[in-house]
């Protein structure tokens with residue numbers, strides 16, 4: 382089992398896009414890849430999956446697993462699971478999430494789990510994304526962006542992973558907006574944190590299988606990731 386928890390330095394940093402690209406690339410490499418989005422939030426879609434993220438991930442991995450396994454909990458509010466609980470009175474169910482995770486892990490050789498928000502996003506009062514990663518016992522991949530301020534966010538994310546003893550597989554720079562030059566950002570992040578930057582993904586304007594596969598195979602060290 383070679384599974385990853387894809388977290389980000391913030392929401393909207395590109396976790397879904399990067400996870401989708403990884404799912405397509407792994408599938409094209411002949412790997413039986415599954416996807417999971419334990420908690421999703423936002424406006425429910427009228428057709429198909431409630432969450433657009435889940436729709437993108439399932440399409441990328443081409444899985445037919447039921448929605449309740451891929452996304453056991455959906456909150457119709459744009460907020461953390463903790464805030465959703467307080468506002469909507471729907472309590473996050475960790476045991477359901479972990480049993481769905483176990484079932485999906487048995488169905489696939491590699492499972493890509495997309496986080497929610499960032500590393501400290503609260504789920505319960507004393508249970509954050511960090512605790513979920515620890516309970517799943519899988520390493521994390523950190524998606525970061527190039528916008529100035531990213532070094533602060535990335536270092537905070539890494540420090541928290543270290544505090545909770547979460548193994549980090551590497552950083553992926555999502556180079557989709559203005560900011561640092563990628564080679565300078567890679568140099569500085571690696572020097573400052575000792576965590577490897579596995580590559581950077583440029584702006585994607587075509588989400589087809591072939592395009593995603595080409596971009597990810599070219600720009601990411603997938604072999605290092607799967608080692």
Ligand SMILES: Nc1ncnc2c1ncn2[C@@H]1O[C@H](COP(=O)(O)OP(=O)(O)O)[C@@H](O)[C@H]1O
Nearest residue numbers: 389392393394395396397398557582583584585
């Ligand atoms: N590499 C990229 N190329 C083009 N657009 C991107 C890229 N990464 C992210 N985006 C844009 O940013 C939005 C947020 O990305 P998303 O993957 O949904 O972030 P997260 O899952 O971290 O909240 C996407 O809907 C898309 O419009």
Ligand SMILES: [Mg+2]
Nearest residue numbers: 396397434495
């Ligand atoms: Mg997302």
